[in-house]
Amino acid sequence: MNKQWNLHFKITNWCDLNCKHCCECSAPTQPLKLFPLEKIEKYMSETASMDTKPNELISIGGGEVMAPYIHNQENYIPNVLDIIYKNGFVPTLKTNGVWGNSDKMRIKILSDIAKYAYKYEKLVTLDISVDEFHNNQSGVVKIISDITTEIALSYAIRICLVGFNTQKSLVVLNNLEQELSKKGFYVIPNEIGDWIIISPDGKNTMFIYNDFTSSIFNKGRAKINNVYTNSGQPNNDGYDCLVLDNNDTAIYNYKYREQIKNRSLCEIINSFQQTIK
Numbered sequence: 001m002n003k004q005w006n007l008h009f010k011i012t013n014w015c016d017l018n019c020k021h022c023c024e025c026s027a028p029t030q031p032l033k034l035f036p037l038e039k040i041e042k043y044m045s046e047t048a049s050m051d052t053k054p055n056e057l058i059s060i061g062g063g064e065v066m067a068p069y070i071h072n073q074e075n076y077i078p079n080v081l082d083i084i085y086k087n088g089f090v091p092t093l094k095t096n097g098v099w100g101n102s103d104k105m106r107i108k109i110l111s112d113i114a115k116y117a118y119k120y121e122k123l124v125t126l127d128i129s130v131d132e133f134h135n136n137q138s139g140v141v142k143i144i145s146d147i148t149t150e151i152a153l154s155y156a157i158r159i160c161l162v163g164f165n166t167q168k169s170l171v172v173l174n175n176l177e178q179e180l181s182k183k184g185f186y187v188i189p190n191e192i193g194d195w196i197i198i199s200p201d202g203k204n205t206m207f208i209y210n211d212f213t214s215s216i217f218n219k220g221r222a223k224i225n226n227v228y229t230n231s232g233q234p235n236n237d238g239y240d241c242l243v244l245d246n247n248d249t250a251i252y253n254y255k256y257r258e259q260i261k262n263r264s265l266c267e268i269i270n271s272f273q274q275t276i277k
């Protein structure tokens, strides 16, 4: 690998939603089957000997990344964060945010992830889906409200709202802005569409990144239904991307797929590069 690349761990295919565009075909009927922690540890420690290391931001998703909390495995995500941080990287958690509706779970998750951000003195990112497919608005409002009003959380957690480059996604984003305004938050969009949010008491400010540049791809259930199509490449940031999933599969640039079978990260990448030649 001689160009920049992203590393993503798909920890489960279980999800509490069942979005019809889901390119992972995730659903509540899928098994939890978490990515083994010792394997995450193995792959992350192997990055130390790589000539071209992955991008500093390591993403973790599913399925729903907070599924371990929902299934009473509360130590799993803190352990993942610890492994990623201690190897010199920074975690990005990709979530639908539905867990924000549960006060108990929201407090637990936000305090857990802030704890690791403080321990390693680097912000953790929450990438939250906001688009026409996700029925998650109320949970997302509560997550943003908590982080914006709690100064200890706002110093530890970075929020990025992620949607599609469609008019419908922007309508959902506007609805979210209105819901926050109804709760007394001041939402000030900047010239490129990110938000500065001010808490109702005016004492705390939070910056929220909005990424609504992705196209909808013809994958997963979308492919089955043959409804949503796009001819472009999903990794539109120009980086190569390696996904390692909870079924011992490696997926390169969303296109090439191999079983991992106890190989190292270097061996996996070399194998894909031989395939592409």
Ligand code: SF4
Residues within 6 Å of the ligand: 015, 016, 017, 018, 019, 021, 022, 023, 024, 025, 026, 027, 062, 063, 064, 096, 129, 134
């Ligand atoms: S929330 Fe995400 S992972 Fe879950 S079904 Fe929807 S698109 Fe798929």
